Amino acid sequence: MAENERLKYIGVKELGNLAKGDFCPRCFWYEKHFGPFPSFFPGVFNVIDRNLKNSVWTRWKKEGKLPEWLKVDNVTKILTADSIGVVEKRHGQKYLVAKHKKSGLILRGAPDLILKLKDDTVHIIDFKTSQFKEEDQFFPMYEVQLNGYALLATKMKVSKLSLVYFNPTNEIPNEIFTKENFMLSFGPRIVSVEIKTGLITELLMRAKEILELKTPPSPRENCKGTCYYIEKILESF
Numbered sequence: 001m002a003e004n005e006r007l008k009y010i011g012v013k014e015l016g017n018l019a020k021g022d023f024c025p026r027c028f029w030y031e032k033h034f035g036p037f038p039s040f041f042p043g044v045f046n047v048i049d050r051n052l053k054n055s056v057w058t059r060w061k062k063e064g065k066l067p068e069w070l071k072v073d074n075v076t077k078i079l080t081a082d083s084i085g086v087v088e089k090r091h092g093q094k095y096l097v098a099k100h101k102k103s104g105l106i107l108r109g110a111p112d113l114i115l116k117l118k119d120d121t122v123h124i125i126d127f128k129t130s131q132f133k134e135e136d137q138f139f140p141m142y143e144v145q146l147n148g149y150a151l152l153a154t155k156m157k158v159s160k161l162s163l164v165y166f167n168p169t170n171e172i173p174n175e176i177f178t179k180e181n182f183m184l185s186f187g188p189r190i191v192s193v194e195i196k197t198g199l200i201t202e203l204l205m206r207a208k209e210i211l212e213l214k215t216p217p218s219p220r221e222n223c224k225g226t227c228y229y230i231e232k233i234l235e236s237f
C-alpha cells in the first residue's frame with residue numbers, strides 16, 4: 001500500500017490500538033508511514049474466524065436460523081456491509097468506509113457479522129478466538145473496533161454491539177496426538193459492548209495529531225524494545 005493511502009485511511013483495528021494501555025505513538029507513526037512491522041501472529045486465527053463466519057452464513061441460508069451456539073434474539077436477517085453503509089472493495093473484501101470531517105481521516109472496517117433485528121435496527125458482532133477474562137487488557141481495543149463499525153453504519157441505526165469470545169473448552173488428552181485428525185471444541189461466550197461512538201472521534205483526532213508530526217514521536221517510556229537498543233548503540237559512539 002502506498003504511503004499516502006496508509007496515511008489517508010485508518011482501520012478500526014488500528015484505531016483500537018490507540019485505546020490500549022501500552023499504546024506506543026512512535027510505533028503507530030512508523031507503521032503508518034512505512035507499513036506494518038513483520039507479524040509473527042499465527043494465521044490459524046484467520047482460518048478459525050473465516051470458518052465461523054461461513055458456518056453462520058451457511059446455517060442461515062439453509063435453515064433461516066442462526067447456529068445454536070449463537071444465542072441472539074429477534075434476528076430477521078443477516079445483512080451484508082453495503083446494506084448498512086458505504087463500501088469500498090480492497091483485496092476482494094468489502095469494507096465500510098466513512099470520512100471523518102474534523103480529522104480528514106477515512107475510517108475503514110469490516111464487521112464479522114451484521115444482524116437485522118425485528119425493530120429494523122442492527123446488531124453488530126465481532127468474533128474473538130481468545131479466552132474471556134473479566135479484566136481483559138484487549139477489551140478497550142475491541143470496544144473501539146465495535147464502536148467504529150457502529151459509526152460506519154451510516155444507513156441504519158445500530159442498537160446493539162457484542163463480542164463473541166471462543167474459549168477452548170477441553171483439556172486435550174495425550175493419546176489424541178497419536179491420531180491423524182482430532183477435534184478441538186470451543187465454547188462461545190457473548191459479551192455486550194456499550195455503544196459510545198464519541199470515543200472514536202477522540203481517537204481519530206489523537207491519530208491525526210500523531211500522524212501530522214514531521215518526525216517520529218519519542219520512544220514509549222520504559223519500553224525495552226528495538227528503540228531502547230538503538231539508543232544504547234547510538235550512545236556508545
Ligand code: SF4
Pocket residue numbers: 024025026027218219220223224225226227228
Ligand atoms: S520499540 Fe518500543 S518505543 Fe520503539 S516503537 Fe516499538 S514500542 Fe515504541
